[in-house]
Amino acid sequence: MVLRKGFTLIELMVTIVILAIMFTGLLQMVFLGMQADIAVRNRIFAQNLLSQQVENLRTISENDPLWGNDGDNNDLDDFSTPDFGPDTIFYGDYPFEVIRNVADDIPQQNMKTSRIHILWNFRNQRIFEDVVIWIGR
Numbered sequence: 001m002v003l004r005k006g007f008t009l010i011e012l013m014v015t016i017v018i019l020a021i022m023f024t025g026l027l028q029m030v031f032l033g034m035q036a037d038i039a040v041r042n043r044i045f046a047q048n049l050l051s052q053q054v055e056n057l058r059t060i061s062e063n064d065p066l067w068g069n070d071g072d073n074n075d076l077d078d079f080s081t082p083d084f085g086p087d088t089i090f091y092g093d094y095p096f097e098v099i100r101n102v103a104d105d106i107p108q109q110n111m112k113t114s115r116i117h118i119l120w121n122f123r124n125q126r127i128f129e130d131v132v133i134w135i136g137r
Contacts, residue, residue: 045091046118046127053098053116057131067112067133073103076115076130086119096120110135 007015060066070083084100099117106113112135117128 042091042094042096042120043125043127045094046096046120046125049089049096049098050116050118050127050129053100053118054129054131057100057114057116058133062112062133062135067102067114069102069104069112073106076101076103076106076113077117079117079119082117094120107132 057066066084068083070081072078075081075083078101079099082099083102086097086099089096089098097117097119099119100114101117102112102114104112112133114131115128116131117126119126
């Protein structure tokens with residue numbers, strides 16, 4: 001009886017295939033994690049940009065031209081012809097658009113509403129917030 005030591009070629013190839021499958025799955029998880037990290041960073045930047053725009057708008061007078069309306073009170077969600085913008089701001093290589101629309105007497109008389117939109121990922125993602133002020137506060 002001959003005693004063999006070591007592995008056969010078939011055993012080594014099966015081991016290599018199993019390891020390759022495991023590493024492929026691991027690399028996919030790493031890649032998806034990196035994509036999720038970028039998406040979260042972009043969302044945080046957009047939220048901070050929106051907060052900054054809201055605070056800037058809250059500090060100015062209602063007579064400031066930034067509270068001007070183009071006469072269309074039904075355009076708060078209009079992206080094609082906004083009252084202000086689009087202004088492009090870059091975060092690394094990623095462009096973010098700031099668009100603002102103003103409506104008079106919404107939600108009620110003697111009020112102005114400005115809806116600020118932040119768009120990114122080629123406009124596939126967006127967040128917005130309304131800023132409402134009293135006229136003659």
